[in-house]
Amino acid sequence: MHNKRNRGIALLLTALLALTLTACGGKGSSGSDQEKAKKSGIDYMALVNKLNPLPDGWEDKLETVTMENSVGDDVEVEKKAYKAYQELKKDLEKEKVFVDLDSARRSVADQKRIMDDFTKQYGADYAKKTVAEPGYSEHHTGLALDLYLIIDDEDIVENEDMMQYPEVWEKIHAKLADHGFILRYLKDKEHITGYGYEPWHIRYIDDVKKAKEIMSSGVTLEGWLGDVNETDVDINYGNSELFTKEELEEAAVQIKCDFASWKGCELHSLKYTGDSANTPENLEWANSMYEEPVYTKVARFTGSFHSPKESSGAWDPDKEYRDYQWWLGMDEDGSWEIAGTRY
Numbered sequence: 001m002h003n004k005r006n007r008g009i010a011l012l013l014t015a016l017l018a019l020t021l022t023a024c025g026g027k028g029s030s031g032s033d034q035e036k037a038k039k040s041g042i043d044y045m046a047l048v049n050k051l052n053p054l055p056d057g058w059e060d061k062l063e064t065v066t067m068e069n070s071v072g073d074d075v076e077v078e079k080k081a082y083k084a085y086q087e088l089k090k091d092l093e094k095e096k097v098f099v100d101l102d103s104a105r106r107s108v109a110d111q112k113r114i115m116d117d118f119t120k121q122y123g124a125d126y127a128k129k130t131v132a133e134p135g136y137s138e139h140h141t142g143l144a145l146d147l148y149l150i151i152d153d154e155d156i157v158e159n160e161d162m163m164q165y166p167e168v169w170e171k172i173h174a175k176l177a178d179h180g181f182i183l184r185y186l187k188d189k190e191h192i193t194g195y196g197y198e199p200w201h202i203r204y205i206d207d208v209k210k211a212k213e214i215m216s217s218g219v220t221l222e223g224w225l226g227d228v229n230e231t232d233v234d235i236n237y238g239n240s241e242l243f244t245k246e247e248l249e250e251a252a253v254q255i256k257c258d259f260a261s262w263k264g265c266e267l268h269s270l271k272y273t274g275d276s277a278n279t280p281e282n283l284e285w286a287n288s289m290y291e292e293p294v295y296t297k298v299a300r301f302t303g304s305f306h307s308p309k310e311s312s313g314a315w316d317p318d319k320e321y322r323d324y325q326w327w328l329g330m331d332e333d334g335s336w337e338i339a340g341t342r343y
């Protein structure tokens with residue numbers, strides 16, 4: 001979902017994306033947490049995500065340190081999180097696992113600047129799709145850190161490259177809770193977090209006991225705080241001659257990431273309905289939102305979800321929507337985009 005560190009043009013954009021991920025903040029504090037929060041000023045359990053903005057006044061209370069990483073970039077991190085990170089790093093070095101910080105805190109003002117630049121350069125639609133909305137990235141908190149790997153003295157910073165080391169990430173993830181960190185964007189939880197799996201994005205919560213509970217239960221921070229009812233999604237990829245299994249999985253991730261912003265809704269199932277949806281008429285319809293055709297193929301998924309108990313305008317309250325349709329277009333690079341929904 002967010003690319004880190006593509007140097008060149010993509011760098012700015014991707015960096016932004018990374019920053020934009022934020023989850024909401026600040027609930028579920030017990031008495032002792034509140035004590036801590038008072039002392040340090042911020043609520044280390046705060047939830048910042050696509051639906052929950054950075055709590056008011058956060059940036060006034062935030063205390064940070066800035067360090068230089070192995071590739072020479074400055075990285076700003078919340079004070080306690082940085083101390084904990086250093087301990088984590090030391091702990092990992094004992095096992096010959098070497099990491100560094102790719103990016104951590106991004107201010108809301110920086111995010112706005114990026115959004116403005118992209119809007120000027122590429123238009124508002126593209127900017128909105130590409131850049132996280134200012135205020136709604138967990139990176140605003142200073143508590144979200146993106147790691148990169150150092151393997152045989154080589155910096156491994158590209159997402160695709162980092163994904164090639166699952167066994168290294170496993171070792172890293174096993175140590176997180178000991179230092180008050182959790183993994184934030186879990187596999188198959190895109191419909192809850194709004195982000196694809198990111199083994200490198202860790203979050204400091206300043207509570208080893210809770211971190212251990214969260215990490216061992218495999219629940220998201222959203223689910224653990226009770227912000228959402230965390231359900232699994234039953235996905236049926238059917239049969240396709242047109243798309244590979246990986247392509248269909250990527251399409252489902254797109255749908256799920258988008259779904260995470262459907263406030264109060266619970267996704268239950270998704271199903272690829274088969275290659276017969278890829279007709280010239282449907283392709284033309286999907287492309288009709290663009291001046292020039294962008295998609296080369298279309299795919300239809302149907303699914304069921306439950307709407308919130310209280311009516312929110314968009315949905316009938318407390319209703320199981322069945323056979324809801326998601327249409328996705330694939331461009332010539334093989335990237336998916338949601339072209340539309342129907343019911």
Ligand SMILES: [Zn+2]
Nearest residue numbers: 018145146201
């Ligand atoms: Zn991140």
